[in-house]
Amino acid sequence: MAGTGALTKLYPMVQIKKGTWEIDEFDVASMFLLEGAERAMLIDTGMGIGDLRGAVEMITDKPLIVVHSHGHIDHTGNARQFDEVWIHPADRNMPMPDALERRRRDTECIAQRQKGSIGAPYNLFNLYPYDIDTDLRDPADRPVPAIRDLYDGQRFDLGGRTVAVYECPGHTAGEVVFLDETERMLFAGDAVNFNLLLGAAPPEVTLEALKRIRGLADRYDGIWNGHHDFRALGAPLDGDCLENIIAILEDVLAGRASFCECPSFWGQPLPLRRGPRPQPNCLRRGRNFVQFYGD
């Protein structure tokens, strides 16, 4: 694609199984590539670092369906590299991508929580083959792709491989998860995370949606979320993550939740605490944390 030739394509990635890849946007976000006999599906487009489309085209030459788990800044950043993308209508008005300055700040913060673990600023060593000044761009000169609506119950036929869409509002109003019915994998976006942000839907709505996902458990062998920072690249989330989140929401609705100070999962504090909700606003169960957005 014109204008992307100089961008990095050297994303770390693993082939989880035949025809299924997790593409790591340098610890910032995870994208998943699913290849069927006739079509391929890309789940999410990251913060917008590098030439994602070029990297995908090195793996597959099948016609590509680009879907987004939700509209957040770190999942739609490279949408403009593609001609058409799918997203739930409740999230379609989020900027695609978000402002360059905000994406740069978030990229540094998210990278810090991995690279900061070596005890140094994230950019002290060149651990990853990208340069934030070169590879994170403002694509204002590129057209917004055609946007198509994802909806609950929708199914994509990739050719011998079927992926179904389930709404799961909470992290955002338009959050969805993708069930690969053929390969028995659930791609959860940010609907299920070790450090989960909720509050974009009433807790009882999120609880019912997550319980429905749990009810599908005999149809998938693992859950892969949209960030690998609390799991190994390519490996599914630990089995108790979804259960812990459900238990936390049940505690909230039963009035027995005791909120705690949320640990910082960022290299530096981010202004997540918008709105009037008093702090702290975090709940813990096992290794899982759920933090609620302000209203």
Ligand SMILES: [Zn+2]
């Ligand atoms: Zn998100």
